[in-house]
Amino acid sequence: MLTTTTRRYTKVARARSEERTRADLLDAAERAFFSASWDTTTLADIAAEAGTTKQTLLRHFGSRDGLVQAGYERAIARISEQRMAAPTDDIAGAVDNLLDHYHEVGEQALMLSAALGADAMAEFAEAGRRFHHDWVDHAFGAWLSGCKPRERKQLRGALIALCDVQVWAILSRDLGYPRAQVRATLITAITRLLGEERP
Numbered sequence: 001m002l003t004t005t006t007r008r009y010t011k012v013a014r015a016r017s018e019e020r021t022r023a024d025l026l027d028a029a030e031r032a033f034f035s036a037s038w039d040t041t042t043l044a045d046i047a048a049e050a051g052t053t054k055q056t057l058l059r060h061f062g063s064r065d066g067l068v069q070a071g072y073e074r075a076i077a078r079i080s081e082q083r084m085a086a087p088t089d090d091i092a093g094a095v096d097n098l099l100d101h102y103h104e105v106g107e108q109a110l111m112l113s114a115a116l117g118a119d120a121m122a123e124f125a126e127a128g129r130r131f132h133h134d135w136v137d138h139a140f141g142a143w144l145s146g147c148k149p150r151e152r153k154q155l156r157g158a159l160i161a162l163c164d165v166q167v168w169a170i171l172s173r174d175l176g177y178p179r180a181q182v183r184a185t186l187i188t189a190i191t192r193l194l195g196e197e198r199p
Contacts, residue, residue, distance in 0.1 A: 079105070083101055109165045
């Protein structure tokens with residue numbers, strides 16, 4: 001006869017196993033999504049890579065679109081936690097936060113930007129842009145808040161552009177700058193834009 005403690009342990013173990021399976025499925029989907037094979041990868045392929053079945057995948061996510069949506073939501077939560085830890089009164093600290101992010105997922109962000117043909121991808125890319133704008137407001141809001149509306153709009157636009165993944169790609173990829181030089185370039189540009197004084 002199962003005791004209350006045994007039943008509780010079994011329930012907790014089952015829930016943890018389900019969480020691991022869900023995470024494994026999302027990891028496998030993410031690898032497929034950012035590979036050349038996403039369009040030809042089936043749900044059965046993703047499930048097999050995660051060590052489970054298509055039926056289990058469908059039980060967790062319902063459909064391919066559901067899987068993509070869940071993966072996107074997980075990625076945004078992870079990115080938000082990292083990006084919104086940026087300091088709000090330190091240009092160098094904000095740049096370090098930005099470069100940590102681009103070092104981890106910059107190539108994936110560039111791939112997502114290039115996938116604007118699909119409606120779902122366009123929606124995700126637009127949400128990513130909105131998040132980037134919010135990050136600029138978070139990291140540099142102390143400087144922007146003291147500006148007149150027209151000046152604020154111009155400065156905010158310039159900061160959004162300077163901190164965009166495409167600028168990171170130009171500096172690191174096209175110009176071949178090492179991270180330290182990318183960092184120094186961005187700090188110099190942002191500091192000159194905002195002025196030498198702290199907010």
